[in-house]
Amino acid sequence: MGMDLRTFLKQNYNKLMWKERIEIARYIIQAIYRIHNEDAIHRDLHSGNILYLGINQRFFISDLGFCGPVDKPLNSVYGNLPYIAPEVITGKKTTFASDIYSIGMLMWEISSGQPPFVNYEYNYDLAMKIVNGMRPKIVPGTPLEYKKLMEQCWDADSTKRPDAYTLGNEMKKLLLYFNNNQNESSEQIISNQHQQLNNYYSSNSIDSISKNYTSKTYQFENFPEPKNATEGSSNITLKHFITLKNMLTLVSFYLNKNTNRRTRRIWKLEINSNYNIQNNDYEKETVQQTKKHHLDINDDDDVYDNPSHSEKQDDSKISTGKIF
Structure with missing residues (x-):
C-alpha cells in the first residue's frame, strides 16, 4: 500500500534506526538527482509529495512539474513554506539549489519524525525568520556527517549547497559506514527519544499536522537578503561585547x-x-591622557563547509506527469 513520507514517518518512526533513515534520505536524493539530470527543477518538494510504495519498499518523488495554480499572482511564491528556500521567499527564481534546500528540510524531518516548524503559523513572520536564518533544532543523536550535509543543504547562501550528485555520493559513504559499523548502543539512544516525540505529536492537533501537506501561494515584499542565523547572532553579540x-x-x-x-x-x-x-x-595638575583601547577580534564566521558546487542555469525545462 502506498503512502506519503509524512504518513510513513508518523506510523513507523519508532521502528526506524539511523541506517534506515539514511537509506530513506538517499532514495529521495537519488530521485532528485535524476530529475536534475534531465535539466528539470521540482520547485515544490515536501513530505506530502514523497511517496512510499510498500511493494518494493522504495521512496519516489511525485508532483513533478506542478508549479502552482494557473491564476498565481505575478511575483508570488507557491509552495509549502518550511521547505521553500530563503532566496525564493525573497523573490528570486527557483534553481537546482532551491530544490537542495528542500532536501535539507526533508533530511531533518526524517531525523526528527516531525515536519519542520510544525508549531509555527505559516505566515509572514515565519517567512521572515527563515530568511533571517532560523532553522529547525538539530535532533540529539544525529550522526555528525548527516548533520553537516543537512546544514550544507539549508545554507542561506545557495552557492554553498552541494549539488544532487555530490550529496548522493556523500550519503552513500555514510550509509556504507553504518552498514560496516553498526553500533547498538548508539541506536538505543535513538529509541530512548521516541517516547518524547510521541508525546510531542499527541500534544498537537490533527489540523496542526495536516497543514504541513498543503502548498499554497505566498506574496511577500521588502525582505532582506537571506543569511545564516550565526551571522546575525554573532554580530549582535560582538556589538554588545564592544559596548560593554x-x-x-x-x-x-x-x-x-x-x-x-x-x-x-x-x-x-x-x-x-x-x-x-x-x-x-x-x-599644577597634570592632565592624564587616556589610552585608546584596541580590541583584536576575529570576525570570521565560516560555520558551513564550502563544497565544490557547479550549478546549472536557472532556465530549466519542466517534465510533467513523472514519478522518479
Whole structure:
C-alpha cells in the first residue's frame, strides 16, 4: 500500500534506526538527482509529495512539474513554506539549489519524525525568520556527517549547497559506514527519544499536522537578503561585547581620575603647610591622557563547509506527469 513520507514517518518512526533513515534520505536524493539530470527543477518538494510504495519498499518523488495554480499572482511564491528556500521567499527564481534546500528540510524531518516548524503559523513572520536564518533544532543523536550535509543543504547562501550528485555520493559513504559499523548502543539512544516525540505529536492537533501537506501561494515584499542565523547572532553579540568593554574602560578611567584628584589635593595641602604659596609649580595638575583601547577580534564566521558546487542555469525545462 502506498503512502506519503509524512504518513510513513508518523506510523513507523519508532521502528526506524539511523541506517534506515539514511537509506530513506538517499532514495529521495537519488530521485532528485535524476530529475536534475534531465535539466528539470521540482520547485515544490515536501513530505506530502514523497511517496512510499510498500511493494518494493522504495521512496519516489511525485508532483513533478506542478508549479502552482494557473491564476498565481505575478511575483508570488507557491509552495509549502518550511521547505521553500530563503532566496525564493525573497523573490528570486527557483534553481537546482532551491530544490537542495528542500532536501535539507526533508533530511531533518526524517531525523526528527516531525515536519519542520510544525508549531509555527505559516505566515509572514515565519517567512521572515527563515530568511533571517532560523532553522529547525538539530535532533540529539544525529550522526555528525548527516548533520553537516543537512546544514550544507539549508545554507542561506545557495552557492554553498552541494549539488544532487555530490550529496548522493556523500550519503552513500555514510550509509556504507553504518552498514560496516553498526553500533547498538548508539541506536538505543535513538529509541530512548521516541517516547518524547510521541508525546510531542499527541500534544498537537490533527489540523496542526495536516497543514504541513498543503502548498499554497505566498506574496511577500521588502525582505532582506537571506543569511545564516550565526551571522546575525554573532554580530549582535560582538556589538554588545564592544559596548560593554568601552563602558567599563570609561568607568575605570573616571574612577582613577577622581582618585588621583583626591590624592593630589591632600598632597597640595601638605606642601602648603611647609612652603610658601609662591611655589606654584607644585600646584599644577597634570592632565592624564587616556589610552585608546584596541580590541583584536576575529570576525570570521565560516560555520558551513564550502563544497565544490557547479550549478546549472536557472532556465530549466519542466517534465510533467513523472514519478522518479
